[in-house]
Amino acid sequence: MERLLKEKDAQYIKDLFEKKLEGEVTLTLFIETKGPNVTKFNEQYLPYTEEIVKEVAELSPKIKMNIYTDDFEKEKEYNIKTVSALFIEGNKTNKNIVYYGIPSGHEFSSLLEDIVDVSRGKTELPEDIKGKVQKISSSIEILVFVTPTCPYCPRAVRTAHQFALENPNIKGVMVEANEFPEWSEKYNVYAVPKVVINEGKGEFEGALPEDAFLEAIYDAIGIKLV
Amino acid sequence: MDELFSIHEVKEEIPVDLNEIYDTVIIGGGPAGLTAAIYAGRFRLKALLFEKLAIGGQIAVSELIENYPGFPDGISGSELIELFKKQALKFGTKVLLTDVRKIEKIGDIFYVETEYGRVRSWTIIFATGADPAKLPVPEEEKFRGRGISYCATCDAAFFKDKTVAVVGGGDTALHDALTLSKFAEKVIVVHRRKELRATKILQEACFSNAKISFELEYIPIHVLDEKKVEGLEIENVITKEHKVLKVDGVFVAIGEKPNTELVKGLVEMDERGFIKTNEKMETLVSGLYAVGDARSTPLRQVITACGDAAIAASEVDKYIKNLG
Numbered sequence: 001m002e003r004l005l006k007e008k009d010a011q012y013i014k015d016l017f018e019k020k021l022e023g024e025v026t027l028t029l030f031i032e033t034k035g036p037n038v039t040k041f042n043e044q045y046l047p048y049t050e051e052i053v054k055e056v057a058e059l060s061p062k063i064k065m066n067i068y069t070d071d072f073e074k075e076k077e078y079n080i081k082t083v084s085a086l087f088i089e090g091n092k093t094n095k096n097i098v099y100y101g102i103p104s105g106h107e108f109s110s111l112l113e114d115i116v117d118v119s120r121g122k123t124e125l126p127e128d129i130k131g132k133v134q135k136i137s138s139s140i141e142i143l144v145f146v147t148p149t150c151p152y153c154p155r156a157v158r159t160a161h162q163f164a165l166e167n168p169n170i171k172g173v174m175v176e177a178n179e180f181p182e183w184s185e186k187y188n189v190y191a192v193p194k195v196v197i198n199e200g201k202g203e204f205e206g207a208l209p210e211d212a213f214l215e216a217i218y219d220a221i222g223i224k225l226v
Numbered sequence: 227m228d229e230l231f232s233i234h235e236v237k238e239e240i241p242v243d244l245n246e247i248y249d250t251v252i253i254g255g256g257p258a259g260l261t262a263a264i265y266a267g268r269f270r271l272k273a274l275l276f277e278k279l280a281i282g283g284q285i286a287v288s289e290l291i292e293n294y295p296g297f298p299d300g301i302s303g304s305e306l307i308e309l310f311k312k313q314a315l316k317f318g319t320k321v322l323l324t325d326v327r328k329i330e331k332i333g334d335i336f337y338v339e340t341e342y343g344r345v346r347s348w349t350i351i352f353a354t355g356a357d358p359a360k361l362p363v364p365e366e367e368k369f370r371g372r373g374i375s376y377c378a379t380c381d382a383a384f385f386k387d388k389t390v391a392v393v394g395g396g397d398t399a400l401h402d403a404l405t406l407s408k409f410a411e412k413v414i415v416v417h418r419r420k421e422l423r424a425t426k427i428l429q430e431a432c433f434s435n436a437k438i439s440f441e442l443e444y445i446p447i448h449v450l451d452e453k454k455v456e457g458l459e460i461e462n463v464i465t466k467e468h469k470v471l472k473v474d475g476v477f478v479a480i481g482e483k484p485n486t487e488l489v490k491g492l493v494e495m496d497e498r499g500f501i502k503t504n505e506k507m508e509t510l511v512s513g514l515y516a517v518g519d520a521r522s523t524p525l526r527q528v529i530t531a532c533g534d535a536a537i538a539a540s541e542v543d544k545y546i547k548n549l550g
Contacts, residue, residue, distance in 0.1 A: 004231045052231055108231050126341040150380035151286040151304060152279055178383050190475065191371040191381045205371030207279055209325050
């Protein structure tokens with residue numbers, strides 16, 4: 001395959017990583033080559049997802065990569081819902097920062113920013129928001145449905161992933177809607193970003209500021225935010 | 227596929243200095259705000275830019291901009307914005323992705339409330355732009371995000387091989403119709419007048435597109451039905467006759483609503499909420515300048531927004547010098 005990253009972009013990312021990365025980050029990607037789980041959409045996008053993960057991993061010695069192909073044992077361990085699943089892992093993560101589908105277009109920036117945050121083990125969320133995120137003790141799963149052409153979507157993806165990094169009880173999951181039409185249909189996704197909390201206990205459309213996003217999570221689990 | 231992995235924006239780590247009094251705080255990261263940032267940087271002003279959602283504002287979702295000089299083959303909104311942003315950062319203006327909650331002026335100083343704390347500044351360049359106006363039907367809230375959409379670039383892919391309506395007759399509406407025609411089987415443009423307001427060249431592109439048809443002199447009345455969008459009921463503005471278009475989605479491009487809540491009561495506005503300024507972009511509050519789509523202006527384009535911002539930044543420079 002031809003390289004996906006242009007040389008000047010690769011250089012930019014390399015510099016960014018050199019400046020910002022601290023601890024080690026692992027990109028863990030699950031792909032399947034056969035079987036009923038593989039859709040025509042996966043077939044179309046998976047080779048590109050694999051390639052971009054490889055190219056990004058090359059840009060810093062601090063980035064490691066694990067690509068599991070048809071490894072159903074590992075899939076169980078990571079509790080993946082479907083292919084392709086990409087986990088950004090570091091010291092502070094709990095298999096809870098996830099991308100389903102290709103992180104391309106506007107979401108490519110989310111991936112880079114996530115790598116930086118995970119490597120440093122901290123986010124730039126304001127302190128009061130961090131405190132409120134860390135208080136959550138029940139399990140939360142946040143799905144953020146996106147399309148690569150949506151400029152408002154990274155804000156929602158990043159907020160979910162930042163919350164996840166601040167609290168291991170929270171799982172932040174990006175879902176590329178084009179690649180998972182059935183999943184999108186299940187939650188009536190016709191516009192992005194769409195956020196679904198705990199399988200529909202809470203949901204909203206659009207990118208909200210962090211405090212409103214957090215309020216939606218508190219609402220979904222029935223806790224009043226004070 | 228390669229352009230899917232070019233860099234749009236990576237959030238830079240920038241601490242806000244709460245002890246500093248900035249020369250200017252720019253609110254809004256669209257073409258106007260970014261131009262103000264470029265000029266402010268070159269004037270060596272201590273400047274901060276706040277953007278609440280995504281750098282680029284409304285233009286970021288524009289698939290192709292063909293009327294901004296210097297790009298004879300057109301350029302996508304996100305690419306153009308990336309260039310603007312690069313230029314702004316090059317000249318040293320700091321860009322932060324967060325919303326502004328409140329603006330207050332006490333004495334000569336503006337206090338700008340953000341989640342990072344209260345930022346102080348001698349001046350404000352208010353470039354918050356506008357959002358798409360809502361579809362005036364009772365079902366708007368029910369179906370927003372469930373078949374009613376305000377972003378064709380974002381959501382077109384959900385309507386592959388389906389039929390959609392586009393409401394509106396301006397440049398945005400026809401751009402949306404063209405974008406949608408790449409996915410949908412059929413696109414019906416609904417517009418209240420006989421004549422479209424859009425630039426002639428866009429009209430020609432739509433007229434010659436076999437997937438695009440028109441319902442002129444019609445206004446939307448209801449979005450049907452129970453669980454998901456199944457139709458759009460429209461009314462003829464002259465005969466008052468009603469009919470139902472069978473559509474799976476409704477895209478809305480019927481003008482703009484200014485994002486001017488923050489300065490309501492502070493500055494003078496026109497009846498639609500756009501901020502009135504003089505030719506120097508000054509508002510009634512000294513040190514507060516309004517530029518771009520948020521301003522009461524006869525034309526809302528990238529190039530006019532940039533022009534406004536250049537004037538405002540240069541006025542800010544003079545204002546700061548006069549503070550002595």
